[in-house]
Amino acid sequence: MIELTHQPLSPQALVDQVQSGRAGAVVTFVGVVRGESEGRQVLYLEYEAFEPLAREKLHELAVEMKARYGVDEVAVAHRLGRAEVGEVITVIAVASAHRREAFEACQFGIEQLKARVPIWKKEVFKDGEHWVGA
């Protein structure tokens, strides 16, 4: 399950989606807006995606996580638009019969999300703003 949305994300909703009677382990990564970046106070962040390609890449990623680690269910969500400090940016939830694969798949998921999904972040400070990762 894939979600790319301008609305606030609910980690619990994703956990509920992946959970089933078969799975004994659910590992979740939640990325949250930090109030500080390299020593500067962050006012808020802004996320932008090239949406059709981003959705396709997120879907590919979820399929690959299942195939590569043999986990039962995967949900990947990313917030778009303006996100305040403390708000959730990314959720990756993995359900599996066993916990080792769930941890590995979840960690792989967040690394790969950053590497291959066309999403960009702008950090907005009191005295300026800049796009990150460029």
Added chain:
Amino acid sequence: MIELTHQPLSPQALVDQVQSGRAGAVVTFVGVVRGESEGRQVLYLEYEAFEPLAREKLHELAVEMKARYGVDEVAVAHRLGRAEVGEVITVIAVASAHRREAFEACQFGIEQLKARVPIWKKEVFKDGEHWVGA
């Protein structure tokens, strides 16, 4: 934060506890009752603890996770008593500025919880029951 309870566990409540403006990453492990164990259909599980020592060990574990991995906040919870298929048994939530430490601390936490906290599980089947791990 430590919880050892006969009441249903809420993973979201633990995530809310560890989350703060400082933390950019929250990694959560949720252990769930599976409907099957070694090919047999499980009716329910029953968890028992030597409570004072279990609480002390859970507290020690949370302190050690923070010291060893430098993470910001840790919450560890374990269910006691009768737990139905699909119910949550264990929650370990770790909040950290960076995700690598959060994953490592969470994985260390669940391994160590199993190894050193005096909690026991009984599997109840249609045609019998037995204590596990002995």
Added chain:
Amino acid sequence: MKVTVRFFALYRQLVGTAETSVEVPAGATLSQLWEQVQGLFTGLRGYPLMAAVNGEQCDGTTPLSGGDEVAFLPPFSGGRR
């Protein structure tokens, strides 16, 4: 001297009681008590000694005192496998 012995989970099932009182020689250690208890309840034989004395986890060399409460702890199985 007398000590109180408590059994949990599998051990309680194997011995058929949650608590009993055992008479041990003065100065007996935790190991000596465990051997004595394994003599009384043969179902416990072969299991490793893990125990708490008055709520504190202790090793076999720990000397006991009259009135101590000794909890024998089966191998742990918390969390999910």
Added chain:
Amino acid sequence: MKVTVRFFALYRQLVGTAETSVEVPAGATLSQLWEQVQGLFTGLRGYPLMAAVNGEQCDGTTPLSGGDEVAFLPPFSGGRR
């Protein structure tokens, strides 16, 4: 022939527009378009070519057709660092 060029995030900021139309020689490749665009918008110089043609991620050898929509993609920074 004409292609539509779209810029996102940092690139949109650097060039000052989200979309423009560029005239390229018939049979031009994606690499050739990128060089041409970097000539028009010098702020883009030094950035690696990453782009999608009509919504599909493509490499520099991809030949373009008239009317193609080319999205130039800055280095990604999704998730949390």
